[in-house]
Amino acid sequence: MSVFWSVVRRDLEIAWAQGGGAGFTVIFFVITVTLFPFGVGPEPGVLARIAPGILWVAALLASMISLDRLFAADLEDGSFDHLLLLPEPLAVIVAAKCLAHWITTSLPLILVAPLLALMVNLEAEAFPVLILSLLIGTPAVTAIGAVGAALTAGIRRAGTLIALIVLPLAIPILIFGVAAVEAARMALDPAPHLMLLAGTGCFALVLGIAAAGAALKLAME
Amino acid sequence: MVRFANPAQFQRLSDMLLPWFAWATVILVPVGLYYALVNSPADYQQGETVRIMYLHVPAAWMALFTYTMMAVASAVSLIWKHPLADVAARAAAPLGAAFTALALITGMLWGEPMWGTWWVWDARLTSVLILFFLYLGYIALWDAIDNPATASRAAAILALVGFVNVPIIKFSVDWWNTLHQPASVLKMGGPAIHPDMLVPLFLMFALFKCYFVTVLLWRMKAELNRAKIRGLEAAVQAAAERREQAA
């Protein structure tokens, strides 16, 4: 377990030292959400109707941003070889890196989400469910993203390829996440959608970490 | 199964099978078209547009079948390292993508006269669209990785991850669809199939199947040719370099 946390801490320190990563994700999130009123018009009713979708889609796209760097740096400078020598299974290390990545990219996003929800006129009742759905869903998106990152680890500028691979697989999470927020918005019970989200999310988390580990092993052969 | 591991064996087997499937395809084209376009009734409700179903349903089925075959081949490639499995998977992908595209196009052409709209986000069309993206991602991954061995294994992992997600995607799209559609309308397929319609449907299924096997074997043979060409060209190159050094 301590290896897990040291990897998390190490990745967080690197991200902190490099700076900018989290900021850029948040800015992208904000800009994407801001584009929608320009696209569909500023009428509050229209925006409120599509607010859950706007927020979730923008969050999903923003999560794609720094994915290509998730494993690339460690593979390039040989750190992964050292990590592999540890007795801990590769899955633990992959999970640790995913957690660090989530903390630096998705967590800031979630913190900013209420502010953006105000801008797109999301009903106040839906705010807690919005946060909750993002908290449950974004780790799963990170795990699926890890698969994309691991599969494309050797490729330069793999960003768009990762998006092509990851986004279709992330659609179920998007569907259930938005459904939960919409339910809350219309004063219906979001619990069934949240549970589907959690179930899909757990599956994605397990499958994603396992597949990413397998893909990394072969990237290093 | 192990018998086919030898590419030489594969060449012999495919040379034996190809003429049958190729000729079956050639024969089924006029026969299938005759039954689909001429010798079958128009539908009571859908009129002549039901003839589009004879393309759409087999195409959608082949799209799913091909992806399943790719997933199985990928698993065989990863687990047993069967040398032809990844060749088969890679060869099948563009075929699957073509069938998926055909299913989408015919779906749109069926939708417009039926529901007055070119694209309809019903559960089945939407799921097929997502399947199309899965195909594109798979093909793109193969093309993006230079090292053939790495590409093969990466694509295999992607195929398996995608395959496992297909039921989840289908379920979530169904869920999404029921949330957003009023219960009525948009059930694709219409009334139960008249027995006279089963013959053209079956023939078109058979046609697509034979076509698939034919073109798949062509693609696999071409891929094996390419591998040999690479080897021979490398040998020629090496020989030329040795001669240069000796001179």
Add this chain to the structure above:
Amino acid sequence: MAEFFHMGGYALYVWASYGAALLILGLGAFLNWRILKRSSARLEHLRAAAPHRRRRDGHGAE
């Protein structure tokens, strides 16, 4: 005959569908057949140019 082409008013949709099928599948078949022919020809050319040695992995001549 005219009725056949007219397809009960749905001519555009039915014929576009069959046209798309012909185009996609026909083109697919033709292109892949051509690739196979070309690669076989190139392979023959290479084998004729250099004497064919027994491959080290033992697969041998085909």
